[in-house]
Amino acid sequence: MLILTRRGGEGIMVGADVEITILEVGEDHVRLGISAPRDVRVLRKELKEEVERENRLAASSVARRAPRLAAPLAPGGLDRP
C-alpha cells in the first residue's frame, strides 16, 4: 500500500482522471473531495460492501429458488413512464 502525507487543501491524483482533495482535517475525521469520471463509482467502503453483499444474496436466491419463474417470460416491460 502506498502511504502519503497530505495537508488540508492538498490533493492526490489516481491515474489521469481521479482527483482526491483533502478538504478538512479534524480530530477524528477527514473530509475529502473526489472528482472522477462518470463511469467510476465512488462510494463509502462500508456502503459498497453492504450493497454488494445484498446483491450477491439476491442473485443466489434467484439462481437457487426461482423454478417458479419458468412461466412464460416476456422481454421488455419498460412501457411505463
Add this chain to the structure above:
Amino acid sequence: MKVSVGIALGEREELIQVEEEDLISFPRGIIGFEEFGRYALFSLEQGLYLLQTVSDPHVGFVLLDPTALDPDYPLAFPEEEKEPLGLGKDEQPVLLCITTLSQEGAPETVNLRAPIAINPAIRVGTQVVLQDSGYPTRGLISRFAGRGGGSEPLGRCTSPSPSPASVPDAGVDQC
C-alpha cells in the same frame, strides 16, 4: 440479431432468445457484478421483473416496482446520477428495486437503498446508491404489504410494525 440468454432455474437452465436491441447496457455494472455489462429485462407475473445478464445464467435479479409500495419513492434522486443515464434535469429514470427471494421463491426483502435506474429511451442502466436516504438495503416486503398509497414513507421505520408476530427477525434489518 437474436441473443440467447441463459437463465438458471434451480437444477435446470432455460434458454430464451432476445433481440439484441432489447438488451440494456450497464456501463458500470451492478455492484459486486461489475464484470457484467449487458442484461435482458423480462416481465414476470405480479409486477415483478427479471434482470438477467446475458453472460452468466446464474446472475439474475428479481426486481419490483417500488412505487407500487410507496408512490413517493424515492424522496430524492441524485441529480449527478442523471447525466450518465443520458437524462436531462427534468427527466426521471425508471426505478426498480432488487429483491431477495424466500425459500419458497417469493420476494421477501427489497433493497430500497440501491435501486436499479434505467433510461428506457437509450436502454442504459445503473445501480444508484441513495447514500444518505435512510432507506434499508434489506426491507421486509411484508412490512409494506397493503400499505400501497399510504402516506408513510416506504422502508423508513417511523412506527413499530403492525404485526410483529408475522415478521421473521432473523438477519433482517429492523432499523
